[in-house]
Amino acid sequence: MAEERKSTEQQAHNLLAEEKYQAAGELYLQAAKGYQRQGKHDRAAICLAASASSRALVLGEKTFHRVASLFEEAAQEAEAAKDLEYASMLYKHAANAYGRDNDNNSFSDCFFKSKEAYRKFLAHDLFHTDKTRNNVRSRLNLKLVAKRLFPLVTITIASLMWGHGERPHRIIFFGLTVIFVFAVCYHYGFLVKDGIPIKPNWIQAAYFSFTTYTKVGLDNVTPIGKTKVLALIQGFLGMFFIPVFLTGMFRKYLR
Numbered sequence: 001m002a003e004e005r006k007s008t009e010q011q012a013h014n015l016l017a018e019e020k021y022q023a024a025g026e027l028y029l030q031a032a033k034g035y036q037r038q039g040k041h042d043r044a045a046i047c048l049a050a051s052a053s054s055r056a057l058v059l060g061e062k063t064f065h066r067v068a069s070l071f072e073e074a075a076q077e078a079e080a081a082k083d084l085e086y087a088s089m090l091y092k093h094a095a096n097a098y099g100r101d102n103d104n105n106s107f108s109d110c111f112f113k114s115k116e117a118y119r120k121f122l123a124h125d126l127f128h129t130d131k132t133r134n135n136v137r138s139r140l141n142l143k144l145v146a147k148r149l150f151p152l153v154t155i156t157i158a159s160l161m162w163g164h165g166e167r168p169h170r171i172i173f174f175g176l177t178v179i180f181v182f183a184v185c186y187h188y189g190f191l192v193k194d195g196i197p198i199k200p201n202w203i204q205a206a207y208f209s210f211t212t213y214t215k216v217g218l219d220n221v222t223p224i225g226k227t228k229v230l231a232l233i234q235g236f237l238g239m240f241f242i243p244v245f246l247t248g249m250f251r252k253y254l255r
Helices: 002-017 021-038 041-059 065-080 084-100 104-127 142-165 170-187 202-214 227-253
Strands: 191-193 196-198 221-223
Touching: 002 021, 002 041, 021 041, 021 065, 041 065, 041 084, 065 084, 065 104, 084 104, 104 142, 142 170, 142 227, 170 202, 170 227, 202 227, 221 227
Parallel strands: none
Antiparallel strands: 191 196, 191 221
16 A cells, blocks of 8 residues: 555656646545555645645636645644644645635634644744754754744744734733733722822722723823833833734734
8 A cells, every 4th residue: 555655646746747737636635645544644744735736736717725725634734743844834825825715714724823833843843852864862952942932932922912913802811911910910009199199999900900001091090109110011011912903903804
């Protein structure tokens, strides 16, 4: 069976060289299904991607949905084979193909998966052992730390904050968390109301936190002492995250 799969894949290579793209795509898909049954996810991913690419060459004005679904399936096989960088690239190809077909929901899903696969790849490279070219196990590499840490931090924040722009509703929960945390801080601090220092109760602290975050503002209530620093930090967070939320909403729902 293994030789049969290799033979089928080789025939597909030959057809591709002869520019018989449709036939090559069918044979690549046939080989991929065989590799899937054998549990060889890495080879299945490569053949599925090759099948998608071959079909894309002959589609012209026709739908790209089949190409996109093949790229997406290839990405899933690459994930199963733990080849996360390749999976990220394949999900991106799938997203682009879905976008050409005006399937915005599938585009959004694959774009998100592409970013998540790359985030996992960065984390794996940073925190796990890998094989070198000499097939020797190597521990944490300081060069990789310098190369991977900053993009890992930024992409993780983007994932948690708004799902790489495809899950903007996450910013609402993030904002509510910020409002709650700062309300607790204000409750144990002091504010000035009508020129008189007060120790706010829970409702007053929550209301002040909400108005500070959303920039509504209260003329008769101002922070005092250490709460000034908290108010500045919260105001900056609101100034940054509210436009990000609006950008995400327009990007996703008015695409």
